[in-house]
Amino acid sequence: xxxxxxxxxxxxxxxxxxxxxxxxxQSSRSDAYLDYLKARRYEFKAMYQAQxxxxxxxxxxERNAMWYFxxxxxxGYSSAQFKLGQCYLTGQLGLQSNPxxxxxxxxLAAGQGxxxxxxxxxxxxxxx
Numbered sequence: 293x294x295x296x297x298x299x300x301x302x303x304x305x306x307x308x309x310x311x312x313x314x315x316x317x318q319s320s321r322s323d324a325y326l327d328y329l330k331a332r333r334y335e336f337k338a339m340y341q342a343q344x345x346x347x348x349x350x351x352x353x354e355r356n357a358m359w360y361f362x363x364x365x366x367x368g369y370s371s372a373q374f375k376l377g378q379c380y381l382t383g384q385l386g387l388q389s390n391p392x393x394x395x396x397x398x399x400l401a402a403g404q405g406x407x408x409x410x411x412x413x414x415x416x417x418x419x420x
Contacts, residue, residue: 324367331360331372335385354386361385365397373401374409381416391416 334357341353361379364372377397383389395416401409 324364324369324372327360327364327367328369328372331357331364334360338385351386358385358387370401370404370406370409373397374406377401377409377412
């Protein structure tokens with residue numbers, strides 16, 4: 293009977309630590325990371341996709357990549373915020389270059405300690 297009680301206590305400790313590990317705050321962070329990974333996959337596909345001869349300005353993979361980057365960045369994932377800043381800065385993934393929006397995303401990423409975002413902000417000089 294004592295062994296049975298010990299097993300139950302061990303299971304309860306395991307489940308309580310599992311629940312604490314995947315609390316809503318942690319879940320939100322992991323969801324943002326997963327969205328970032330999906331965005332990178334679509335970005336890779338967009339880079340190596342054969343050009344559409346019917347409508348060369350429409351690339352479904354670019355659109356999906358931007359959607360997942362935006363979703364991940366809005367969840368607070370700094371690498372996605374940095375990537376959006378880069379996309380707005382250089383006009384990647386179907387976006388038009390917009391230095392002000394680039395700066396907004398880079399500032400958010402740099403505020404979370406993203407080193408590349410800080411470096412990029414130092415290199416670009418955008419008048420206010």
